[in-house]
Amino acid sequence: MSILVDEKTRVIVQGITGRDGSFHAKTMIDYGTKVVAGATPGKGGTECVGVPVFDSVLEAREATGANASIAYVPATFAADAVHEAFDAGIELVVCITEGIPTSEVLKIYGKMKALGVRMIGPNCPGVISPGKCKVGIMPARIHTPGNVGVVSRSGTLTYEVVNQLTSAGLGQSTCIGIGGDPIIGTNFIDALTLFEADPETKAVVLIGEIGGTDEEEAAEFIKAKIRKPVVGFVAGQTAPPGKRMGHAGAIVSGGTGTAKEKIEAFKKAGIAVADIPSQISQLVSGFVKPA
Amino acid sequence: MNIHEYQAKEVFARYGIPVPPGRVAKSPSEAMRIASELGGPVVVKAQVHVGGRGKAGGIKFGSTPSETEKVASQVLGMKIKGLTVEKVLVTTSIDVATESYLGIVVDRRAKRPVFMASPAGGVDIEEVARTSPEKIFKMHIDPCTGLLPYQSRFLASKLDGDPKLRSQIASISHKLWRVFWEMDCSLAEINPLVKTKDGQIIALDAKINLDDNGLDRHPELAAMREGESENDRMAREMGLSYVKLEGSVGCCVNGAGLAMATMDLIKHHGGEPANFLDIGGSSSPEKVLTAMRIICSDPGVRAVFFNIFGGITRCDDVATGIVTALKEIEVKVPIVIRLTGTNEQRAREILGKAGLAATTSMDEGVRQVLRMAQEGVS
Numbered sequence: 001m002s003i004l005v006d007e008k009t010r011v012i013v014q015g016i017t018g019r020d021g022s023f024h025a026k027t028m029i030d031y032g033t034k035v036v037a038g039a040t041p042g043k044g045g046t047e048c049v050g051v052p053v054f055d056s057v058l059e060a061r062e063a064t065g066a067n068a069s070i071a072y073v074p075a076t077f078a079a080d081a082v083h084e085a086f087d088a089g090i091e092l093v094v095c096i097t098e099g100i101p102t103s104e105v106l107k108i109y110g111k112m113k114a115l116g117v118r119m120i121g122p123n124c125p126g127v128i129s130p131g132k133c134k135v136g137i138m139p140a141r142i143h144t145p146g147n148v149g150v151v152s153r154s155g156t157l158t159y160e161v162v163n164q165l166t167s168a169g170l171g172q173s174t175c176i177g178i179g180g181d182p183i184i185g186t187n188f189i190d191a192l193t194l195f196e197a198d199p200e201t202k203a204v205v206l207i208g209e210i211g212g213t214d215e216e217e218a219a220e221f222i223k224a225k226i227r228k229p230v231v232g233f234v235a236g237q238t239a240p241p242g243k244r245m246g247h248a249g250a251i252v253s254g255g256t257g258t259a260k261e262k263i264e265a266f267k268k269a270g271i272a273v274a275d276i277p278s279q280i281s282q283l284v285s286g287f288v289k290p291a
Numbered sequence: 292m293n294i295h296e297y298q299a300k301e302v303f304a305r306y307g308i309p310v311p312p313g314r315v316a317k318s319p320s321e322a323m324r325i326a327s328e329l330g331g332p333v334v335v336k337a338q339v340h341v342g343g344r345g346k347a348g349g350i351k352f353g354s355t356p357s358e359t360e361k362v363a364s365q366v367l368g369m370k371i372k373g374l375t376v377e378k379v380l381v382t383t384s385i386d387v388a389t390e391s392y393l394g395i396v397v398d399r400r401a402k403r404p405v406f407m408a409s410p411a412g413g414v415d416i417e418e419v420a421r422t423s424p425e426k427i428f429k430m431h432i433d434p435c436t437g438l439l440p441y442q443s444r445f446l447a448s449k450l451d452g453d454p455k456l457r458s459q460i461a462s463i464s465h466k467l468w469r470v471f472w473e474m475d476c477s478l479a480e481i482n483p484l485v486k487t488k489d490g491q492i493i494a495l496d497a498k499i500n501l502d503d504n505g506l507d508r509h510p511e512l513a514a515m516r517e518g519e520s521e522n523d524r525m526a527r528e529m530g531l532s533y534v535k536l537e538g539s540v541g542c543c544v545n546g547a548g549l550a551m552a553t554m555d556l557i558k559h560h561g562g563e564p565a566n567f568l569d570i571g572g573s574s575s576p577e578k579v580l581t582a583m584r585i586i587c588s589d590p591g592v593r594a595v596f597f598n599i600f601g602g603i604t605r606c607d608d609v610a611t612g613i614v615t616a617l618k619e620i621e622v623k624v625p626i627v628i629r630l631t632g633t634n635e636q637r638a639r640e641i642l643g644k645a646g647l648a649a650t651t652s653m654d655e656g657v658r659q660v661l662r663m664a665q666e667g668v669s
Contacts, residue, residue: 020603075504075507076507076508098572099504099507100504101475101502101504101505101508102397102475102477102502102504102505103434103472103475103502103505106397106402106403106404106434107434107435109402109434110433110434110435125602137602137603138602139601139602139632139633142632152548153548154546154547154548154549155546155548155549155572155602156544156545156546156548156549156600156602156604157546157548157549157551157552158548159549159600159602159632160549160552160600160653163600163631180547180548182397182399183397183399183402207548209547209548209551210551212399212400213399213400214399217400233552235548235549235551235552235555236551236554236555237555237558238536238551238554238555238557238558238564239534239551239554239567240534240536243534243567244503244532244534245532245534245547245550245551245567245569246532246546246547246548246550246551246567246569247547247548248502248503248504249399250547250548250551254417255417259555275559276552276555276556276559276654277552277556277653278653278654
């Protein structure tokens with residue numbers, strides 16, 4: 001098993017005819033992901049990277065029975081793309097796009113909860129269940145199948161950690177980049193809940209960063225509900241207050257959201273905390289036997 | 292992006308929120324002219340992007356135009372928390388009876404905007420939240436409906452007992468919500484909202500922070516950007532995220548999380564990062580060149596560390612950028628490069644031809660750059 005995506009996932013690529021959309025659609029197909037359709041308004045009836053293209057997500061879903069989509073759509077049109085996918089009956093939408101106004105993401109979040117569906121992101125690298133399915137932009141070759149679940153607000157820092165896990169013989173069940181925006185569709189608690197229920201996942205790596213209180217909430221949740229071992233890391237210990245550190249959500253404001261508070265919350269919840277990224281695989285190998 | 296009080300008051304006025312008459316001045320003589328046009332006593336307020344202006348002496352009273360000129364000359368040019376005052380708002384002085392607070396932010400935990408009202412106005416709301424949280428009243432707002440009439444009535448009821456004033460406050464609340472939502476604010480705040488001695492409700496101060504992601508659809512607000520450093524401007528225009536810090540190790544990294552982790556690792560090994568810099572996802576050689584210009588213009592930098600984990604970012608693009616930068620700009624400090632991932636081999640060839648080497652380990656790279664930063668020679 002794994003979570004969120006696997007061999008049964010049938011994916012529509014929204015914005016498949018764009019430069020990024022076609023490039024990543026191809027890498028996903030090469031990985032073995034079942035990319036069943038593309039959707040680009042005005043390009044219906046054509047084909048792109050060997051996949052039929054439809055004018056709308058609804059037409060694409062009706063023709064192919066897709067259950068997931070990934071949006072490679074510029075920020076100006078991305079919120080519309082996510083609404084379109086939800087309204088077309090898609091249950092899982094991965095939104096890669098960075099730069100969507102928060103007010104738009106808040107509206108999407110409201111709809112997502114009302115429909116009981118899920119968005120991963122925005123501003124994220126996507127999700128991969130190694131050896132089964134990749135719905136995202138992460139480099140495939142650093143991943144290997146195994147029993148470690150990874151959930152992170154970051155992109156490249158996740159690659160760094162996954163690469164180390166793989167080098168140490170620690171494969172992954174599923175890796176999810178939940179995104180660097182202040183409001184995201186899937187948070188740590190959602191991912192932890194899924195990992196806890198997944199028999200293949202034996203331990204979880206949780207990579208947080210400054211800003212907001214998602215890590216603190218996750219810590220409380222882990223203490224109360226999660227039996228599997230969790231290894232944590234928080235980026236941004238040297239970040240000055242009041243400055244946005246690249247990610248729209250990575251900001252210490254009004255004295256809250258500091259790395260120190262988050263690390264303390266993790267430690268209080270009994271989570272093994274790595275001081276530096278290269279300690280993560282060592283800590284994980286205390287819980288999961290390397291291959 | 293933050294805008295100044297005088298700019299926020301322009302936005303408020305457009306939405307019909309009552310603000311005292313006033314205009315912005317860049318010189319004492321201009322301040323004097325505005326004071327005489329307004330007539331009567333005025334307040335001269337420093338326009339800087341920090342809190343605590345009053346305590347720092349950045350808000351002064353002028354009873355006559357000539358006194359206004361004098362106090363404006365004291366405020367203009369003064370430094371408040373490291374920022375120089377270049378503009379003052381000259382505004383009619385108001386006889387205040389009571390002060391209260393209205394503000395809207397996004398509650399990240401609740402994933403909804405939250406409207407806050409407090410009868411304890413005129414002081415830092417975070418201080419009120421710490422010392423007397425019972426004095427802050429909150430209403431979460433459904434993004435699908437916006438602020439509902441019952442919510443503005445509830446908030447207003449907590450600020451004044453007089454039904455007539457309550458309806459004025461409710462109306463201002465509704466306008467403030469429209470400012471927040473329609474202008475893509477991350478914060479819209481009136482502190483203090485005052486009742487004047489003759490029974491009017493006025494926004495004495497105004498604060499708006501804007502969601503950077505919303506700026507594209509509000510060009511009139513984007514045009515309000517002021518006080519940006521040359522490096523910040525260059526970074527923004529090239530799509531780089533840059534934050535200057537005080538250390539000696541310049542950092543150039545792809546991805547925000549990895550960039551923060553790199554800074555932390557430098558600190559962990561006993562060094563101090565000179566900056567946060569994320570060159571972003573699809574990083575062209577031009578981006579790397581601009582990043583090098585920015586980093587090398589910082590006189591505190593004694594060595595530069597590149598940390599690249601190629602995903603969308605292609606290592607060869609970064610290598611080309613580094614080689615170009617070394618040709619086009621005078622780089623007086625040593626460079627340590629860590630790169631791995633997409634097109635790594637090609638990148639090593641490009642670097643090799645220019646006599647540069649790259650490590651694959653982030654820890655090793657940081658140790659190397661710290662040795663060099665301490666020696667400070669190429």
